[in-house]
Amino acid sequence: MSRFALGLVVGKFAPLHHGHLHLIDTAAAQCERVLLLSWCQPEPARCEAAARERWLQACRPQHEAWVFDDASLAQRCAERGLAPQALPPDASDDLTQQRFLAWLLAEVLPQRPDAMFASEDYLVPCAALLSRVFGHEVTPVLVDRARSTVPVSATRIRQQPVAHRHHLPAPVWADWVPRVCLLGGESSGKSTLAQALAERHGTPFVAEYGRELWERQGGVLLEPDLLHIAEEQVRREDAAAARAGPFLACDTSPLTTLFYALDQFGRADPALMALAERRYDLVVLCEPDFPFVQDGTRRDAGFRQRQTDWYVTQLAQRGITPLRASGPVAARVRLVEQALGLD
Structure with a gap:
């Protein structure tokens, strides 16, 4: 049986690579449903929201995915009768990003995950903040922190896409x-x-x-x-x-x-x-x-x-x-x- 009803994976996915897919699949193995969230400000070249949404749909269509830019966030807020917030810049501190995530989950979507999956050190404090907001435990699940399963990062791929093309799924490489x-x-x-x-x-x-x-x-x-x-x-x-x-x-x-x-x-x-x-x-x-x-x-x-x-x-x-x-x-x-x- 699945450990969790709803698992959360947050990432820029800029670009989506096999390390991201390993993270998503690890969450899927432990959850009844998986929610994928993505935003970045600014968007790197070739990683516009429409492209990232297309990659997720092509590679993992079975999961619910929300990829936000300013326009799509404003549209969703209008549908919910909310005043939109600006996407936090990538340079924002972790607490700013975490508060924005909590607002997205509580007000914009709304969704209440039971677990959060990530490969980064922000995972534990972020899950703790979400637990306080929702009034129930959001379990942090750290996945391959050492990046030994897929030894690459999106930053390295953007710098040398040809050298790291084997880390990109075919639908992503088609755009790169x-x-x-x-x-x-x-x-x-x-x-x-x-x-x-x-x-x-x-x-x-x-x-x-x-x-x-x-x-x-x-x-x-x-x-x-x-x-x-x-x-x-x-x-x-x-x-x-x-x-x-x-x-x-x-x-x-x-x-x-x-x-x-x-x-x-x-x-x-x-x-x-x-x-x-x-x-x-x-x-x-x-x-x-x-x-x-x-x-x-x-x-x-x-x-x-x-x-x-x-x-x-x-x-x-x-x-x-x-x-x-x-x-x-x-x-x-x-x-x-x-x-x-x-x-």
């Missing part, structure tokens, strides 16, 4: 994996570079969906096809991200599709223009110094140069400085590795 976008005119070697990078580092790469669809439709693309191409390219990126190794190589992006929309039809769907603003951790612009190979589907070297020049202008307008990759494939691979800190 460095995405490398390869751009370039026709026959500039970007597909060759994407494949070479993927093979060298044992990671998937995302091929150019537009060419796949073009071949499937017998060399004909209609204007509505271009928005579909960009949406499918993004969908395939997101699907591959959870399986990626140290990075994800993306052969082209919606910016490429925008070029062809403007070139072929003189206009672009607003949704396609929005997708073309998609950001990547590294943008590589392949120089047109490969010998131009006419495979029967391409235009000519002049078009390739015009396309390259368009990328240069568009990236500059977006404040993006690309890595200019030139020379043979091996040299280009080394450039990308150096930029990613993998050399």
Whole structure:
């Protein structure tokens, strides 16, 4: 039988890692129900409340989870007829954080845990404060204080995510994996570079969906096809991200599709223009110094140069400085590795 009716786990989960999951699972083994609470102020990059909520839902959907930012806290308080409090800054002392937690549990949710699980020294005084507030014992359960089961911290992961990626569940790594976008005119070697990078580092790469669809439709693309191409390219990126190794190589992006929309039809769907603003951790612009190979589907070297020049202008307008990759494939691979800190 479970020792406790309701167990409490509080954490920033920024990002959620296997140590957090071990803590949650330890609580679940001893409790009928587990309540997960998360807030942080400020939120670290890539750890916004929506992301943390999504990770918890993906990794432990069986537990009730509340992830608060200022907006969601205000909304919940309005639903309860309460005046919202501000989230306490991360730099606040332990007593401030504990009083905020007690208010959340007593007034905002409301929930009354029987036990609290944590791996930190604040656990015992926090459980004692909750016991006084609720008038019943909230048992502190210390879990793996030495961090021997999962020897990592969220701080170390944020500092070196690639080095600690094995500590991140797949849904979390999908949001953290460095995405490398390869751009370039026709026959500039970007597909060759994407494949070479993927093979060298044992990671998937995302091929150019537009060419796949073009071949499937017998060399004909209609204007509505271009928005579909960009949406499918993004969908395939997101699907591959959870399986990626140290990075994800993306052969082209919606910016490429925008070029062809403007070139072929003189206009672009607003949704396609929005997708073309998609950001990547590294943008590589392949120089047109490969010998131009006419495979029967391409235009000519002049078009390739015009396309390259368009990328240069568009990236500059977006404040993006690309890595200019030139020379043979091996040299280009080394450039990308150096930029990613993998050399």
